[in-house]
Amino acid sequence: xxxxVSAEWRRLTASRLPLWGLVAALGSGAFAGLLALVGPENFxxxxxxxxxxxxxxxxxxxxxxxxFVPALIGTTAVAAEYRHxxxxxxxxxxxxxxxxxxxxxxxxxxxxxxYGLLTVTVAGIALFGAAAAKGVPLGxxxxxxxxxxxxxxxxxxxYTLLGVAVGALLRNQVAALAVLGGYFYxxxxxLLLIPGANLLYPYLPGGAAAALTGFTxxxxxxxxxxxxxxxxxxxxxxxxxxxxxxxxxxxxxxxxVPLRKDLT
Amino acid sequence: MIEVRxxxxxxxxxxxVSDLSFDVAAGIVTAFLGPNSAGKTTTMRMLLGLVTPNxxxxxxxxxxxxxxxxxxxxxxxxxxxxxxxxAHTAHAHLRLYARMGGHPRSRVGEVMDLTGVxxxxxxxxxxxxTGMRQxxxxxxxxxxxxxxxxxxxxxxxxxxxxxxxxxxxxRDLAGQDRTILVSSHVLSEVEQxxxxxxxxxxxxxxxxxxxxxxxxxxxVHLRSPQAGQLRTVLLGxxxxxxxxxxxxxxxxxxxxxxxxxxxxxxxxxGIALHExxxxxxxxxxxxxxxxxxxx
Numbered sequence: 306x307x308x309x310v311s312a313e314w315r316r317l318t319a320s321r322l323p324l325w326g327l328v329a330a331l332g333s334g335a336f337a338g339l340l341a342l343v344g345p346e347n348f349x350x351x352x353x354x355x356x357x358x359x360x361x362x363x364x365x366x367x368x369x370x371x372x373f374v375p376a377l378i379g380t381t382a383v384a385a386e387y388r389h390x391x392x393x394x395x396x397x398x399x400x401x402x403x404x405x406x407x408x409x410x411x412x413x414x415x416x417x418x419x420y421g422l423l424t425v426t427v428a429g430i431a432l433f434g435a436a437a438a439k440g441v442p443l444g445x446x447x448x449x450x451x452x453x454x455x456x457x458x459x460x461x462x463x464y465t466l467l468g469v470a471v472g473a474l475l476r477n478q479v480a481a482l483a484v485l486g487g488y489f490y491x492x493x494x495x496l497l498l499i500p501g502a503n504l505l506y507p508y509l510p511g512g513a514a515a516a517l518t519g520f521t522x523x524x525x526x527x528x529x530x531x532x533x534x535x536x537x538x539x540x541x542x543x544x545x546x547x548x549x550x551x552x553x554x555x556x557x558x559x560x561x562v563p564l565r566k567d568l569t
Numbered sequence: 570m571i572e573v574r575x576x577x578x579x580x581x582x583x584x585x586v587s588d589l590s591f592d593v594a595a596g597i598v599t600a601f602l603g604p605n606s607a608g609k610t611t612t613m614r615m616l617l618g619l620v621t622p623n624x625x626x627x628x629x630x631x632x633x634x635x636x637x638x639x640x641x642x643x644x645x646x647x648x649x650x651x652x653x654x655x656a657h658t659a660h661a662h663l664r665l666y667a668r669m670g671g672h673p674r675s676r677v678g679e680v681m682d683l684t685g686v687x688x689x690x691x692x693x694x695x696x697x698x699t700g701m702r703q704x705x706x707x708x709x710x711x712x713x714x715x716x717x718x719x720x721x722x723x724x725x726x727x728x729x730x731x732x733x734x735x736x737x738x739x740r741d742l743a744g745q746d747r748t749i750l751v752s753s754h755v756l757s758e759v760e761q762x763x764x765x766x767x768x769x770x771x772x773x774x775x776x777x778x779x780x781x782x783x784x785x786x787x788x789v790h791l792r793s794p795q796a797g798q799l800r801t802v803l804l805g806x807x808x809x810x811x812x813x814x815x816x817x818x819x820x821x822x823x824x825x826x827x828x829x830x831x832x833x834x835x836x837x838x839g840i841a842l843h844e845x846x847x848x849x850x851x852x853x854x855x856x857x858x859x860x861x862x863x864x
Binding site for chain 1: 580611614617618619620621634635637640641644646651652653654655656657658661662664665666668669670671709
């Protein structure tokens with residue numbers, strides 16, 4: 306299994322995805338820094354400033370929204386095996402197919418965590434830097450900010466696994482990316498609009514991630530638009546548990562389903 | 570070595586392979602022949618565990634491919650639909666699969682030298698020509714130095730130079746007592762190497778066995794100004810297997826005797842011979858006779 310994980314890591318690092326991942330991680334972190342520098346109080350409409358708890362949480366939550374980026378990277382990497390037909394060679398070298406997929410999950414969990422840590426490190430530096438540049442303290446204690454950043458990194462690792470699972474199941478790279486992007490951008494937000502169905506939102510990946518990162522902007526914005534009361538998110542610990550359950554389920558499905566599919 | 574027993578596979582309403590059984594003997598080259606859509610590729614994929622049969626079993630050394638310990642050290646395969654990650658270099662591709670198969674890094678250099686991949690090791694695979702890609706496929710298959718090779722149309726898309734290289738390369742591999750099962754449309758690729766053939770058509774076995782047996786008794790073509798006299802002499806041997814056919818006023822085709830036996834008889838009776846040529850039917854003729862299809 307160590308050889309398989311190492312091979313999957315080599316497969317990933319020998320492609321250009323790490324470069325794009327690096328650009329995306331640095332960009333995501335820098336984006337949060339840029340927003341902090343501009344200051345939420347200067348947004349349209351104006352939002353609570355950096356020195357308030359709500360303002361700091363909102364900026365950190367923006368990073369949570371970008372958690373779908375590593376999911377897309379995971380999907381791209383796995384679906385590429387089918388698109389470029391390397392899956393045949395992989396199945397010849399690792400004919401017990403669950404082993405190759407399990408190795409992918411381990412390798413990409415590590416890659417997703419690395420992506421998340423890089424993103425939150427850049428974002429953290431940018432956030433504290435922006436606060437210092439503006440001469441205001443952040444609205445949350447440093448320990449709380451660091452804890453939120455760590456949770457966001459964890460969320461990104463879990464999302465990467467979800468992406469890997471979607472890629473393994475759908476096989477078609479374009480379809481997998483469309484499904485994943487469509488889900489995170491459209492489906493979950495649309496569910497928030499439907500009375501009754503929005504009760505599901507806290508238990509969906511986006512809702513669980515929002516609970517973990519304390520980011521309620523989407524739920525609050527929809528509530529403000531529709532005049533409904535905002536959907537109550539789960540406590541952070543429960544959000545983390547729901548998210549991890551999704552990751553485990555995704556991993557199980559990703560390992561189990563392709564086992565008997567013919568590679569023609 | 571390779572045993573195929575009662576293999577069947579349907580894709581929807583299409584029967585690709587139907588109750589197919591044959592053996593591939595160890596240490597020799599077996600040509601797997603059949604017209605398009607005969608089920609060759611599906612059979613090879615079932616043998617390698619890529620496609621699950623509806624019925625039957627295919628084993629290599631008594632085990633199914635997926636149950637082989639270190640499969641890539643025992644069996645190497647080139648399949649026409651395998652691909653490469655376009656952003657990987659040829660070297661990175663081989664390093665990745667060497668790692669996956671648990672083969673030493675030094676083996677990567679060896680197979681690159683063996684197959685000529687070393688000349689383009691640093692190029693990304695999307696820039697490789699068909700011939701280069703085929704060399705890289707062969708290099709990948711040889712990473713584990715397997716004794717068994719399963720090659721599906723290894724000459725597909727190659728130019729004449731590439732086919733000539735492939736023929737030499739396969740002949741070298743065959744000379745190393747490896748068990749090779751090779752399907753091909755280009756029968757000249759396997760003509761000089763294959764000792765056994767398995768012929769399939771519409772998913773069913775048509776013939777299997779040693780090429781020499783399937784060809785039947787070889788004929789000898791000869792020309793002599795005393796053809797009539799020679800005919801009488803040869804038939805005078807009274808051997809039931811001997812038949813003599815007149816193919817011209819001075820030409821005969823003889824079955825059941827070797828060139829040496831005919832020459833000895835002619836010399837003993839003072840009959841002049843202008844030509845004596847053993848006729849070996851081509852694999853293509855054999856294939857057309859057996860499969861009744863076009864190559």
